[in-house]
Amino acid sequence: MNYFSYQNGVLSAESVSLETLAREVGTPFYCYSSETLTLHYKVFSEAVPKDSLIAFSVKANGNLAVLKTLGDLGAGADVVSGGELKKARAAGIPAERIVFSGVGKTRAEMKLALSERIYQFNVESEPELELLNIVALEMKTCAPVCVRINPDVDAKTHAKITTGTAETKFGIPFVHAREIYKKAASLKGIEIVGVDVHIGSQITDLEPFGAAFARVAELVKDLRIDGHAISRLDLGGGLGVPYERNNEPPPDPEAYGRIVKHATATLGCRLVFEPGRLIAANAGVLVSEVIYVKQGDAKTFLIIDAGMNDLIRPAMYDAYHEIVPVREPAPGAPRIAYDVVGPVCETSDLFAADRSLPQLKSGDLVAILTAGAYGATMSSAYNARPPAPEVLVKGDEWGIVRARQDHDDLIARDHLPGWLTS
Numbered sequence: 196m197n198y199f200s201y202q203n204g205v206l207s208a209e210s211v212s213l214e215t216l217a218r219e220v221g222t223p224f225y226c227y228s229s230e231t232l233t234l235h236y237k238v239f240s241e242a243v244p245k246d247s248l249i250a251f252s253v254k255a256n257g258n259l260a261v262l263k264t265l266g267d268l269g270a271g272a273d274v275v276s277g278g279e280l281k282k283a284r285a286a287g288i289p290a291e292r293i294v295f296s297g298v299g300k301t302r303a304e305m306k307l308a309l310s311e312r313i314y315q316f317n318v319e320s321e322p323e324l325e326l327l328n329i330v331a332l333e334m335k336t337c338a339p340v341c342v343r344i345n346p347d348v349d350a351k352t353h354a355k356i357t358t359g360t361a362e363t364k365f366g367i368p369f370v371h372a373r374e375i376y377k378k379a380a381s382l383k384g385i386e387i388v389g390v391d392v393h394i395g396s397q398i399t400d401l402e403p404f405g406a407a408f409a410r411v412a413e414l415v416k417d418l419r420i421d422g423h424a425i426s427r428l429d430l431g432g433g434l435g436v437p438y439e440r441n442n443e444p445p446p447d448p449e450a451y452g453r454i455v456k457h458a459t460a461t462l463g464c465r466l467v468f469e470p471g472r473l474i475a476a477n478a479g480v481l482v483s484e485v486i487y488v489k490q491g492d493a494k495t496f497l498i499i500d501a502g503m504n505d506l507i508r509p510a511m512y513d514a515y516h517e518i519v520p521v522r523e524p525a526p527g528a529p530r531i532a533y534d535v536v537g538p539v540c541e542t543s544d545l546f547a548a549d550r551s552l553p554q555l556k557s558g559d560l561v562a563i564l565t566a567g568a569y570g571a572t573m574s575s576a577y578n579a580r581p582p583a584p585e586v587l588v589k590g591d592e593w594g595i596v597r598a599r600q601d602h603d604d605l606i607a608r609d610h611l612p613g614w615l616t617s
């Protein structure tokens with residue numbers, strides 16, 4: 196469910212016409228809906244036990260205005276770098292709602308997180324545990340730790356976003372869990388608080404969640420027998436969203452919540468969740484203008500002014516995104532199969548192949564849907580194309596929440612060394 200719909204024949208975000216925004220902001224641009232973010236957060240929070248911490252995954256959408264919208268509703272943040280930690284804090288999310296995940300935390304990032312007194316570190320390896328212990332002792336403090344367990348469960352999603360099998364770099368293998376907890380207990384700079392698991396992203400089948408949660412629930416019991424105080428269970432993120440209108444809808448948060456409760460009811464743990472995509476994906480669209488319609492020998496190309504530098508998901512994950520005209524097509528309007536492509540000089544700069552769309556012409560606007568997660572955060576300036584700006588809408592109000600960079604901004608980042616200027 197989202198708040199993008201045709202109003203008076205024009206696709207609108209809540210009450211703001213995307214045509215108006217395109218005129219005011221220029222194309223391409225991302226547009227997010229506050230009401231949609233809010234709705235998704237509420238639906239998820241109502242599906243899981245009441246006192247849970249819902250730590251929004253900042254890597255899905257790190258815009259300060261998005262983080263503040265969610266933070267004001269009570270969300271925390273799941274961060275995977277010092278930069279994300281600072282963004283979450285800058286958006287006003289309290290440190291006691293921040294968890295720090297990721298396989299490559301540096302000493303500097305550990306120091307930052309310890310000085311902020313974040314809620315928890317999700318530790319992914321033994322060397323990381325050792326370094327965190329040293330840094331905490333140097334700072335005369337103690338790091339609250341969950342160890343991320345790799346349950347060796349296949350999430351049945353795209354290989355590039357599978358994280359819970361033995362072949363991936365994530366977490367500690369399930370069979371070594373008890374050893375590493377024993378080691379953690381011997382370290383004075385480490386306070387064991389719980390267990391963490393995250394098996395992947397865009398998961399549309401609930402069974403892998405059930406299998407993974409059952410495994411970690413067993414582990415919690417074993418760890419308690421070993422004498423560890425396990426009071427938290429972090430179940431990660433990963434719940435999928437509908438990218439294709441006509442496909443079977445992915446599991447709803449209530450069904451996910453039932454699986455969670457079934458696996459964890461008797462443990463008495465505070466639960467932590469790290470949803471990203473579920474909250475943000477359908478709360479954002481990427482609006483772009485048709486530059487040319489190019490008639491090839493074999494195909495008709497719709498060349499738009501957004502590129503893979505703005506939205507890399509199709510190129511990187513073979514992702515499907517709905518594309519719709521911003522002007523509502525008349526019923527029965529003629530349709531054409533287009534390859535929708537960007538201007539970037541890569542064959543993979545392809546948003547959709549053989550996509551049936553109402554006939555379009557140069558200057559028309561299109562919206563790429565479900566682009567609110569892993570869209571702007573993964574954008575780049577490839578081909579010296581400044582990444583698309585971001586707009587947040589609330590009711591009939593809107594604001595530019597990330598300005599468009601101009602070419603001078605891009606050029607100003609480069610410097611000529613002395614031997615080229617003399």
Ligand SMILES: *Cc1c(COP(=O)(O)O)cnc(C)c1O
Binds near residue numbers: 252255395
């Ligand atoms: C990416 C990530 C998430 C968020 O995943 P979604 O599929 O967007 O919900 C949560 N936790 C960790 C550790 C991650 O790496």
